Amino acid sequence: MAAPADRRYSESHEWYKQDGDVVTVGITQFAVDELTDITYVDLPSAGKQIVAGQPFGEIESVKATSELYSAVAGEVVESNVALKDDPSLVNQDPYEKGWMIKVKAVGANLDSLMSAADYNAKHG
Numbered sequence: 001m002a003a004p005a006d007r008r009y010s011e012s013h014e015w016y017k018q019d020g021d022v023v024t025v026g027i028t029q030f031a032v033d034e035l036t037d038i039t040y041v042d043l044p045s046a047g048k049q050i051v052a053g054q055p056f057g058e059i060e061s062v063k064a065t066s067e068l069y070s071a072v073a074g075e076v077v078e079s080n081v082a083l084k085d086d087p088s089l090v091n092q093d094p095y096e097k098g099w100m101i102k103v104k105a106v107g108a109n110l111d112s113l114m115s116a117a118d119y120n121a122k123h124g
Contacts, residue, residue, distance in 0.1 A: 001029040002120050004095050008113035012069045013123075015095065016110050023072050023108055026099040027059065027090065030123040035061035038087045043068075043079040043100055050076060050103060057100065059090070071113055074105040 003009060007017040013031035017024045032038070040060040050056045055067035056076075079101050083089055090098035114122070 002124060003028055003116045005116040008110040009119035010071045010113055014069060016071060016113060018108060018110055021104055022077060023103050023105045024099050025070060025101050025103060027094055029094050032091055032094050035063055037062045038090045041083040041087045044076050046076055046078055048076045050074065068100060072103055072105040072108045074103045076101050077104050078102040
């Protein structure tokens with residue numbers, strides 16, 4: 001599955017979709033394919049401050065545990081609570097139902113991240 005063109009991508013395989021000052025963050029299909037069956041997702045609650053370049057949570061699969069990183073700083077305004085009961089949503093639909101967090105970003109500049117074309121060329 002090609003990465004959607006309406007968002008930006010990090011080297012650590014997270015995607016970022018900006019809507020005003022809120023940025024939705026998730027992981028890419030490439031990351032899902034590498035992890036295989038996702039069994040647990042640990043996400044911060046609303047109100048938590050996250051720092052760009054630092055981990056904001058963890059994702060576990062039958063294969064590995066990986067940290068989730070954010071390329072934006074700000075306050076978490078929403079976490080995808082559905083993933084607590086059904087982490088397989090990330091496997092099924094990483095770009096829509098499997099999103100991780102929404103961040104009210106401080107000075108977000110997503111232009112430094114890869115476009116979908118660049119990400120697909122590198123990881124497609």
